[in-house]
Amino acid sequence: xxxxxxxxxxxxxxxxxxRNPMMTLALGVLMLITxxxxxxxxxxxxxxxxxxxxxxxxxxGDGHILGTDSQGRDLLTxxxxxxxxxxxxxxxxxxxxxxxGGTIGLCAAFYRRLDSVLMRIIDVFLSxxxxxxxxxxxxxxxxxxxxxxxxxxxxxxxxxxxxSRGAALSIMAQDYMDSGRAIGLPVQRLLSGYLLANAYxxxxxxxxxxxxxxxxxxxxxxxxxxxxxxxTAELGSIAAEGRSFLFLAPHVSTAASVLIFVIxxxxxxxxDALRDAGDRRSV
Amino acid sequence: xxxxxxxxxxxVAAPLFSVENLSVSFATDSGPLLALDDVNLSIHxxxxxxxxxxxxSGKSVLSLAIMGLLPPTAxxxxxxxxxDGRDLAGLDKTARRGMRGKDMAMIFQEPSxxxxxxxxxxxxxxxxxxxxxxxxxxxxxxxxxxxxxxxGIPSPEVRARAFPHELSGGMRQRALIAxxxxxxxxxxxxxxxxTALDVTVQAQILDLIRDLGRETGxxxxxxxxxxxxxxxxxxxVAVLYAGRMVETARASDLFTSPEHPYTLGLLGSMPQxxxxxxxxxxxxxxxxxxxxxxxxxxxxxxxxFAQERCAEERPGLRALDRGRRSACHFAPxxxxxxxxx
Amino acid sequence: xxxxxxxxxxxxxxVLTGVLLIGFLMLQVIPADPAVAIAGPQGTQEEIxxxxxxxxxxxxVLLQFVWYIERVLSGDMGRSVINNAxxxxxxxxAAGPTVELLAVAMLWAVPTALGLGIxxxxxxxxxxxxxxxxxxxxxxxxxxxxxxxxxxxxxxxxRAFPVQGRGGPLWTLDGLSHIILPAVALGLIxxxxxxxxTRTTLSESLYADHVRTARAKGASEARxxxxxxxxxxxLPIITLIGLQIGxxxxxxxxxxxxxxxxxxxxxxxxxxxxxxxxxxQGAIVFLASAFILVNITVDIFNxxxxxxxxxxx
Numbered sequence: 001x002x003x004x005x006x007x008x009x010x011x012x013x014x015x016x017x018x019r020n021p022m023m024t025l026a027l028g029v030l031m032l033i034t035x036x037x038x039x040x041x042x043x044x045x046x047x048x049x050x051x052x053x054x055x056x057x058x059x060x061g062d063g064h065i066l067g068t069d070s071q072g073r074d075l076l077t078x079x080x081x082x083x084x085x086x087x088x089x090x091x092x093x094x095x096x097x098x099x100x101g102g103t104i105g106l107c108a109a110f111y112r113r114l115d116s117v118l119m120r121i122i123d124v125f126l127s128x129x130x131x132x133x134x135x136x137x138x139x140x141x142x143x144x145x146x147x148x149x150x151x152x153x154x155x156x157x158x159x160x161x162x163x164s165r166g167a168a169l170s171i172m173a174q175d176y177m178d179s180g181r182a183i184g185l186p187v188q189r190l191l192s193g194y195l196l197a198n199a200y201x202x203x204x205x206x207x208x209x210x211x212x213x214x215x216x217x218x219x220x221x222x223x224x225x226x227x228x229x230x231x232t233a234e235l236g237s238i239a240a241e242g243r244s245f246l247f248l249a250p251h252v253s254t255a256a257s258v259l260i261f262v263i264x265x266x267x268x269x270x271x272d273a274l275r276d277a278g279d280r281r282s283v
Numbered sequence: 284x285x286x287x288x289x290x291x292x293x294x295v296a297a298p299l300f301s302v303e304n305l306s307v308s309f310a311t312d313s314g315p316l317l318a319l320d321d322v323n324l325s326i327h328x329x330x331x332x333x334x335x336x337x338x339x340s341g342k343s344v345l346s347l348a349i350m351g352l353l354p355p356t357a358x359x360x361x362x363x364x365x366x367d368g369r370d371l372a373g374l375d376k377t378a379r380r381g382m383r384g385k386d387m388a389m390i391f392q393e394p395s396x397x398x399x400x401x402x403x404x405x406x407x408x409x410x411x412x413x414x415x416x417x418x419x420x421x422x423x424x425x426x427x428x429x430x431x432x433x434x435g436i437p438s439p440e441v442r443a444r445a446f447p448h449e450l451s452g453g454m455r456q457r458a459l460i461a462x463x464x465x466x467x468x469x470x471x472x473x474x475x476x477x478t479a480l481d482v483t484v485q486a487q488i489l490d491l492i493r494d495l496g497r498e499t500g501x502x503x504x505x506x507x508x509x510x511x512x513x514x515x516x517x518x519x520v521a522v523l524y525a526g527r528m529v530e531t532a533r534a535s536d537l538f539t540s541p542e543h544p545y546t547l548g549l550l551g552s553m554p555q556x557x558x559x560x561x562x563x564x565x566x567x568x569x570x571x572x573x574x575x576x577x578x579x580x581x582x583x584x585x586x587x588f589a590q591e592r593c594a595e596e597r598p599g600l601r602a603l604d605r606g607r608r609s610a611c612h613f614a615p616x617x618x619x620x621x622x623x624x
Numbered sequence: 625x626x627x628x629x630x631x632x633x634x635x636x637x638x639v640l641t642g643v644l645l646i647g648f649l650m651l652q653v654i655p656a657d658p659a660v661a662i663a664g665p666q667g668t669q670e671e672i673x674x675x676x677x678x679x680x681x682x683x684x685v686l687l688q689f690v691w692y693i694e695r696v697l698s699g700d701m702g703r704s705v706i707n708n709a710x711x712x713x714x715x716x717x718a719a720g721p722t723v724e725l726l727a728v729a730m731l732w733a734v735p736t737a738l739g740l741g742i743x744x745x746x747x748x749x750x751x752x753x754x755x756x757x758x759x760x761x762x763x764x765x766x767x768x769x770x771x772x773x774x775x776x777x778x779x780x781x782x783r784a785f786p787v788q789g790r791g792g793p794l795w796t797l798d799g800l801s802h803i804i805l806p807a808v809a810l811g812l813i814x815x816x817x818x819x820x821x822t823r824t825t826l827s828e829s830l831y832a833d834h835v836r837t838a839r840a841k842g843a844s845e846a847r848x849x850x851x852x853x854x855x856x857x858x859l860p861i862i863t864l865i866g867l868q869i870g871x872x873x874x875x876x877x878x879x880x881x882x883x884x885x886x887x888x889x890x891x892x893x894x895x896x897x898x899x900x901x902x903x904x905q906g907a908i909v910f911l912a913s914a915f916i917l918v919n920i921t922v923d924i925f926n927x928x929x930x931x932x933x934x935x936x937x
Contacts, residue, residue, distance in 0.1 A: 384842030
């Protein structure tokens with residue numbers, strides 16, 4: 001595909017995307033949540049960690065839009081800070097996974113001899129239940145931020161490695177790779193300046209899509225108590241805290257769960273829209 | 284009047300099957316599309332009728348309509364199918380299904396995809412047998428092997444246990460023919476049965492269809508774009524163009540004196556027998572898009588004899604001598620156009 | 625075909641060894657020294673050294689790994705540091721309920737998903753079709769624990785089903801009533817993806833050439849769908865179900881925890897949180913191995929269902 005047609009294809013994809021109202025909605029919701037999470041300290045007058053025993057488990061309304069949790073903390077504040085943590089874990093974890101997966105994928109495409117070995121390993125990782133990564137890492141490193149990020153990274157890594165390999169393979173077939181080699185460019189220049197520079201768009205798209213799964217995994221591990229420990233605000237662990245007061249104050253775990261659901265759903269809708277609009281085979 | 288012509292060309296016997304004023308349209312994103320427009324055909328027992336046309340002429344739609352296998356996007360807008368005097372429109376789905384495979388059968392174009400890839404050949408034949416004849420499975424198996432043997436498949440017992448991908452294309456088509464003829468249907472539709480095959484295999488398959496057809500007294504509607512195949516197989520020929528029938532005649536008459544300019548073009552495009560490759564089309568232009576059909580005679584933009592009248596007035600199918608019919612304003616061509624052709 | 629199966633078996637064996645290696649390393653990396661743990665808070669340095677020699681902890685790591693594999697193969701996975709229970713005995717006790725939960729979840733979810741997918745494919749653009757598409761996106765986005773929590777709230781309000789633990793064998797009323805909620809929650813994960821895949825593959829194969837041949841033979845529409853269209857569409861669906869078993873196993877970890885179901889998943893989570901390393905390691909190695917075994921089984925199943933696979937390679 002020449003650059004001009006690739007550009008035209010991208011333009012077409014974008015136009016088709018904009019016509020999809022679901023996608024616009026999902027994108028809007030995501031931007032809103034992200035913005036609210038980032039601006040949490042400005043948006044809310046409450047402290048997410050200051051407890052107030054007398055104001056425990058208040059229902060929504062009366063100064064607290066979503067009520068309070070079992071420690072008397074404002075639930076909306078907890079959720080905003082929780083979203084901040086959860087999104088951050090998703091972001092850093094996915095970034096780590098993308099780095100790892102991207103490197104593996106590019107290497108598999110560049111060093112053809114490594115290809116079959118690397119891809120065999122990737123296949124194994126790809127089929128493994130991601131929660132098992134979480135369990136193993138929590139067992140090895142102890143429940144906490146680092147095991148969460150590693151787990152998220154390992155779970156998104158194999159998919160990204162496959163996509164990167166595919167993208168890189170098609171770039172490897174282009175003439176400019178040969179000419180780059182012919183003029184004697186060093187390997188790292190070929191890899192980064194030529195291969196990565198041209199293969200990154202599909203990798204970036206897929207990485208964005210993997211974000212939804214990453215958030216879901218992080219929240220689930222948090223819920224199981226294998227992630228960040230209380231009192232840190234994290235959506236999964238807020239849902240878990242609320243579980244103890246499920247009948248007294250169902251709004252705590254429900255609100256956290258709904259927020260997770262909305263975030264993940266938006267990412268998945270976005271992913272479906274991208275898949276429908278773009279070439280089905282490329283994603 | 285029409286009935287008269289039919290019975291005249293057929294001598295005394297009534298036709299086994301006839302298509303009367305059939306129109307079929309497809310629902311598409313850009314509106315309905317008329318794939319068949321007022322088509323009439325009839326076929327007598329033991330006869331082979333070739334339906335000829337380029338791709339897009341509607342010949343495959345015609346075969347599916349006859350079998351009652353049109354996809355849900357298609358609707359029969361008008362017309363009747365008459366089998367042995369019975370109007371098929373009056374039959375319910377179950378009765379219609381009971382006829383398929385028993386009274387009328389079909390051989391498809393692509394032997395590689397027309398067989399179920401995950402069932403053994405023998406089992407697919409057994410299924411066909413048991414659908415219309417109740418008998419013990421062992422007996423059905425024996426009959427399936429017999430039927431395979433009749434098509435000249437070597438070691439049929441072994442082939443019956445094979446999966447489709449384990450057979451060659453010609454072998455698969457033989458199996459499909461065996462399946463289609465297993466209940467000795469009185470009407471057989473062969474939709475380009477040799478197009479996907481090697482030339483040497485083509486000849487064998489054509490012989491097989493003709494011989495088995497003759498043996499069972501089957502009337503065959505042979506759908507093809509290949510005039511060489513027509514010359515080999517057909518007693519009578521119907522030429523379709525862009526969903527309309529433009530000419531019908533006895534095969535010998537059609538080859539000696541075609542009465543429609545399109546047929547003339549098709550004959551000019553007939554490749555030398557046994558020479559491989561796509562037929563060359565000396566007809567200029569391409570088959571029109573069914574959504575943007577030209578006015579009047581559909582063929583006029585490509586017709587070397589076209590006059591003003593052709594763009595305005597749709598020519599009807601007119602009876603000529605010796606049972607020939609043509610949908611050209613100028614038929615009989617030789618008299619009207621004389622030296623021009 | 626045999627060559628392929630053997631190849632697959634060898635690959636799986638390598639992966640299994642990898643899993644064992646990770647399990648083994650898990651115990652190497654953890655901060656707690658088993659010798660110290662066994663010696664107890666009053667243990668002297670000499671005692672610790674003696675235990676270390678006794679356990680072979682002074683030997684090269686590779687040798688220890690070989691011993692570890694030997695022990696695992698002979699069913700000895702160590703003892704819990706919390707209650708000194710044998711890990712393999714605990715796993716053995718927990719495996720039954722987990723298998724039971726997975727089986728019941730699949731038993732309702734797979735046929736439901738197939739049915740929905742078939743209906744959706746037969747009536748493209750209809751109500752069921754839209755429902756299936758919506759449910760499948762929501763199904764992969766909804767946190768499993770939320771489904772569990774909603775069900776517990778619902779069950780508590782209606783007092784229809786017990787929400788905690790296992791009631792006994794499946795064939796007893798108590799056993800059945802206990803498994804319903806966790807199995808429904810777990811199975812929901814499967815419905816969306818399988819229904820969606822069924823819809824896609826079936827709506828393609830409904831108009832495949834060989835399906836038209838079956839219609840031309842005079843087969844009834846039901847027979848055409850079940851024996852021909854669905855039969856060929858089934859292959860990618862089986863593959864998908866195989867792949868989804870991993871997700872299901874992950875979901876079991878969550879549902880078991882929520883519904884206090886005494887299975888391997890809950891055992892794993894509980895022991896990790898309690899810092900019971902041998903138990904945690906045993907449970908993880910067990911889950912991973914089970915997953916690999918299931919995957920091979922699915923592969924073999926696929927091989928048998930599609931005669932073409934053997935021919936391709």
